Amino acid sequence: xxxxxxxxxxxxxxxxxxxxxxxxxxxxxxxxxxxxxxxxxxxxxxxxxxxxxxxxxxxxxxxxxxxxxxxxxxxxxxxxxxxxxxxxxxxxxxxxxxxxxxxxxxxxxxxxxxxxx
Amino acid sequence: xxxxxxxxxxxxxxxxxxxxxxxxxxxxxxxxxxxxxxxxxxxxxxxxxxxxxxxxxxxxxxxxxxxxxxxxxxxxxxxxxxxxxxxxxxxxxxxxxxxxxxxxxxxxxxx
Numbered sequence: 001x002x003x004x005x006x007x008x009x010x011x012x013x014x015x016x017x018x019x020x021x022x023x024x025x026x027x028x029x030x031x032x033x034x035x036x037x038x039x040x041x042x043x044x045x046x047x048x049x050x051x052x053x054x055x056x057x058x059x060x061x062x063x064x065x066x067x068x069x070x071x072x073x074x075x076x077x078x079x080x081x082x083x084x085x086x087x088x089x090x091x092x093x094x095x096x097x098x099x100x101x102x103x104x105x106x107x108x109x110x111x112x113x114x115x116x117x
Numbered sequence: 118x119x120x121x122x123x124x125x126x127x128x129x130x131x132x133x134x135x136x137x138x139x140x141x142x143x144x145x146x147x148x149x150x151x152x153x154x155x156x157x158x159x160x161x162x163x164x165x166x167x168x169x170x171x172x173x174x175x176x177x178x179x180x181x182x183x184x185x186x187x188x189x190x191x192x193x194x195x196x197x198x199x200x201x202x203x204x205x206x207x208x209x210x211x212x213x214x215x216x217x218x219x220x221x222x223x224x225x226x227x228x
Contacts (some may be wrong), residue, residue, distance in 0.1 A: 004160075025227030031214065042206050042218030043161065056215050091160050 002026070006092050006109035014117055018080035021112045025094030031055075034067055034077050035091040037084075037111070043091055049075065082116045089113050103104070126222035136194040138222045140207035147209035152181055152192045155221070156203045164205075166193070167168065194224075202226045 005024040013019050025032050028043040030051050035043035051076040053073040054078070060067065066095065079086055089111040130136045142150070148169040153161035167174045167181045167190075174181050180193040190207050204221040211217065 033216070034219075040220075042208075042220050045215060045217070046212060050214075055213060093160070109161070110158070110160050 004094055004107045004109035006090075008110055008112055009110065010113050010115075012115045012117060013082055015084055016081040018078065019082055019114060020076050020078045020115075021090050021092075023075045023077070023092030023094075023109060025075070026094070026096075026107055029094035029096045030072070031095045032069055032075050033091075033093040033103055034075070035093065037089045037091055039088070046077070075093075079114075082114075083117050087114055087116045126220070127225065128222055129225045129227060132197060132199060132226055132228050134197055136192075136197045136201070136224060136226075138147070138192045138194075138207075138224065139218050140192075140222075141188055142190060142191075142209045142219075143207060144211060145185075145188065147211055147212040149191050150181070150183060150190055151208045151210070151216070152179075153206045153208060153218075154201075155202045155206065161206060162216075165189075193204040197224075197226050199226045199228055224225050 004026060007037050011019055014036055026046040032049045034046045036046050037043040046060045047067045047068045050068050067075060069076045077090060091108055091111045093108045128138060151166045152164045154164050155161045165176045165179050165181050167183050169185060173182050178195045182191045192205060194201055202225055204223045206218045206221045208216050210217045
């Protein structure tokens with residue numbers, strides 16, 4: 001079974017530039033999450049999708065971050081414009097659970113490491 | 118506010134010893150808890166979970182204990198091996214599926 005795919009693995013941009021990350025969840029998983037993980041900290045939830053609808057985006061900095069999951073499968077997360085403090089690993093996770101959070105069999109991708117200079 | 122985890126964390130153990138990693142959570146309404154293992158350059162990997170109506174659950178070499186009275190969670194790893202070296206996160210699930218991670222504990226296993 002293929003895991004959660006994310007790309008790119010690494011990205012270096014200058015502040016004020018824009019960047020986009022892509023995630024392809026496990027086939028059939030209805031719930032998709034984007035997390036931000038700053039070095040030395042636990043992952044912080046940015047947004048949670050159930051199919052193509054947003055369940056929770058309360059911690060998404062909406063002035064600069066946006067995410068979509070148009071067809072309920074792949075998802076993209078965008079930052080525009082980027083700030084130095086956005087340097088982090090961006091993790092995507094998916095689960096077949098019905099909005100109950102990552103459960104047994106919840107899978108994370110390897111993440112995209114973003115460096116803003 | 119929402120918070121899970123302790124502010125620390127490095128735990129160094131000898132290979133073959135048992136490891137105990139602790140975690141405090143703050144939301145009494147959480148009903149599902151998970152321990153994740155994260156190796157360098159990889160995403161978190163599910164280890165074991167426990168529901169709030171349980172106080173103990175065992176897996177292969179791992180045991181999770183839940184004390185709802187003091188809102189405390191622990192992960193016990195038996196006969197710790199070098200491959201267990203990683204950062205361990207506890208996480209709690211809130212209503213609607215929101216998963217909150219703690220800050221993590223780095224486990225270092227000495228051969």
